[in-house]
Amino acid sequence: MDHNSKLTSSELGVLWNAYMQNTAVNCIVKHFHKVNEDKSADYLLKTALSNIQFAIEGSKQIFEAEKVPVPLGFNEGDVNLDAPRLYSDIFALRYIKYMSAFGTTTAAISLELSTRADVRNYFTKIVGSLSSQFNVASELLLQKGVYIRPPIIPVPEQVEYVEQETFLSGLLGRHRPINAVELSHISKNLETNSIGRTFILGFSQIAQSPEVKEYFTRGKEIGENHEEVFREILLKDDLPLPSAWDSTISKTTSPAFSDKLMMFHTGTLNATSVASYGASIGGSLRKDLGAQYMQLLKEVLEFSDDGAKIMIKNTWMEQPPQAPDRVAIRS
Incomplete structure (x- = not known):
């Protein structure tokens, strides 16, 4: 049946x-x-x-x-x-x-x-x-020899248990070395910001609306700042920085994509950053890293919210299926 x-x-x-x-x-x-x-x-x-x-x-x-x-x-x-x-x-x-x-x-x-x-x-x-x-x-x-690999750290010689609460580190002072799990999140977030920054830089070059162009320029700056934060964490632990992502962008100003499409795709990139930062908070035991991610997450959410306002203003945001408005039905 x-x-x-x-x-x-x-x-x-x-x-x-x-x-x-x-x-x-x-x-x-x-x-x-x-x-x-x-x-x-x-x-x-x-x-x-x-x-x-x-x-x-x-x-x-x-x-x-x-x-x-x-x-x-x-x-x-x-x-x-x-x-x-x-x-x-x-x-x-x-x-x-x-x-x-x-x-x-x-x-x-x-x-x-x-x-x-x-x-x-x-x-x-x-x-x-x-x-x-x-x-x-x-x-x-x-x-092609252009795959960006995460940093390599020495393989542990034996299995160990955490014995002191200092493993969690505080917000200030000296921190323990970063562990492999935390490092994997930083590497992923560097990749996310690098590709997002390059994309948005290209978008800013071909955007037709001044407001949209300004929004993309702001997004590029946010991406640069976030990349710098993650690179600084690696430098403090004397870890090698990954090679820079290829960010070659032509000089064209001819719009390959509509402003509507570029704004939507930027929203997707924002969503991946939010998801990645959320996972990073859960996977980072050092308190200073968690606090750093919270600050970066706040920035992305504010940027994403402003993007949504631009899309609504221009009637570019398509509405997903939603539950009935029972209050409106009853009134």
């Missing part, structure tokens, strides 16, 4: 988000593919476009079957495929790797929030395809 239940609120939310995110990323990867000159990356870019199309069509089919309005998302009106190159081919590779990791994590969380078999199968396939895509992108970066 088939049990065709209605979509739950969680399923509505994750499917809506999948559609919006993938229609946005589709525009960006199409631009990367159009200007790509690296033949070794051509297969990866085509694979990425195929995976994105599967995600878009899969969520759309479920919405249509359930008589749920399909979101508008983003389309050919938000990307100019005739626009000249904005970013380098190496940066495009790093973007694919970064968004593959983000997409895998998001799809895994969405899978956990899904009940119906068709929705679970949809996200299960996305997890598999994006995991594979991440590995291909990583291998390409390694082959």
Whole structure:
């Protein structure tokens, strides 16, 4: 006996988000593919476009079957495929790797929030395809010698237990050396801020609205400041700094993307930073690191809130499905 239940609120939310995110990323990867000159990356870019199309069509089919309005998302009106190159081919590779990791994590969380078999199968396939895509992108970066590796520390000689509360460190004074778990979060946050800063710098160059251009310039400065914080932590522990991410940006001012798309994607980058900083707070036992993350998180949230106001002002923010307003119904 088939049990065709209605979509739950969680399923509505994750499917809506999948559609919006993938229609946005589709525009960006199409631009990367159009200007790509690296033949070794051509297969990866085509694979990425195929995976994105599967995600878009899969969520759309479920919405249509359930008589749920399909979101508008983003389309050919938000990307100019005739626009000249904005970013380098190496940066495009790093973007694919970064968004593959983000997409895998998001799809895994969405899978956990899904009940119906068709929705679970949809996200299960996305997890598999994006995991594979991440590995291909990583291998390409390694082959080209441009993969940014986290710092290496000596391997412990034996298993040890923490014996003193000073392991937690205070907010002031001398701190114990950073541990491998804390270091992994710092490395990840350096990557997130580096790719975000480069993206937003390019966005600021081609944005059409003065207000949007100013917003992106502010975001670039925030990214630079956050990178400096993490680099300073590594320097204080005499750890090697990772190589700088490729941030080659052309001189073009021709808009490859609409202001609406760039603002939405910046919101996505903000969300990844918020999630990453939250995980870092939970994974850092040194109190000074937790306090530092809280301050950085506050900055990102304020920046994200201002971005949302700009999108609402310009009628660029599409509203997710929401629960009925019972107060309005009763009045």
